[in-house]
Amino acid sequence: MKTLQELLYEIRRLEKEAHKRKEGEIWVSDLARCPLKVEYEVRYPELAVQDIYHPSFILGDLVHKGVETLAKEFLEKDEVKVEVEVEGRREMEIGGVKYVIVGRADIILTSGGHRVGYELKYCRSDPGLPLEHHVLQARLYKWLFNLDTVKLLYITPDRITEYEIKDEVSDDDVMRLVVEHLSKARTPKWPWECKYCTYSVLCPFKRG
Numbered sequence: 001m002k003t004l005q006e007l008l009y010e011i012r013r014l015e016k017e018a019h020k021r022k023e024g025e026i027w028v029s030d031l032a033r034c035p036l037k038v039e040y041e042v043r044y045p046e047l048a049v050q051d052i053y054h055p056s057f058i059l060g061d062l063v064h065k066g067v068e069t070l071a072k073e074f075l076e077k078d079e080v081k082v083e084v085e086v087e088g089r090r091e092m093e094i095g096g097v098k099y100v101i102v103g104r105a106d107i108i109l110t111s112g113g114h115r116v117g118y119e120l121k122y123c124r125s126d127p128g129l130p131l132e133h134h135v136l137q138a139r140l141y142k143w144l145f146n147l148d149t150v151k152l153l154y155i156t157p158d159r160i161t162e163y164e165i166k167d168e169v170s171d172d173d174v175m176r177l178v179v180e181h182l183s184k185a186r187t188p189k190w191p192w193e194c195k196y197c198t199y200s201v202l203c204p205f206k207r208g
């Protein structure tokens with residue numbers, strides 16, 4: 001019999017295997033992080049696999065599963081349609097090449113025709129919320145799923161709070177982000193990123 005610890009690792013491993021990037025796909029999460037990471041994930045799978053065992057990622061998964069399960073259990077009674085882990089796809093052509101922007105919304109609630117997307121975030125620390133890369137992700141989800149409202153729900157040891165993200169991205173904004181991603185124009189994308197990067201042990205572009 002598997003131990004519970006082994007089960008947690010196996011679930012994370014299976015999740016990772018089930019969601020592999022296909023040819024021509026660009027994930028919403030790719031557009032909100034350093035573009036080199038996508039390349040390094042393929043070149044150094046031994047490093048990529050390490051985050052299966054990282055406790056803070058496992059804790060984040062458990063928080064996601066908990067909130068998603070509670071939303072389904074309690075909000076559906078109030079005649080709210082609750083969708084979890086919803087996949088969205090939108091095609092985009094750049095320089096004659098077709099790309100598909102792919103994203104998974106954590107939760108979409110629909111009531112009276114109004115659709116609210118939620119992006120759930122577990123964070124170890126509270127200062128500086130909402131974080132800029134999460135805001136960008138939320139804006140991209142609003143665009144991808146054509147949502148009326150998008151919110152970030154933060155769960156930290158000090159606070160549980162929601163932010164409605166009002167800024168929108170246009171097709172042109174997304175196109176600019178895709179071009180920036182493909183050309184690797186910003187490595188890292190955010191000044192703090194290298195400090196937390198699995199690939200900082202080998203990356204010549206590491207800063208800080």
Ligand code: SF4
Pocket residue numbers: 034035036037040187188189193194197198199200203204205206207
């Ligand atoms: S170390 Fe920095 S520049 Fe290199 S892949 Fe990581 S985030 Fe990007």
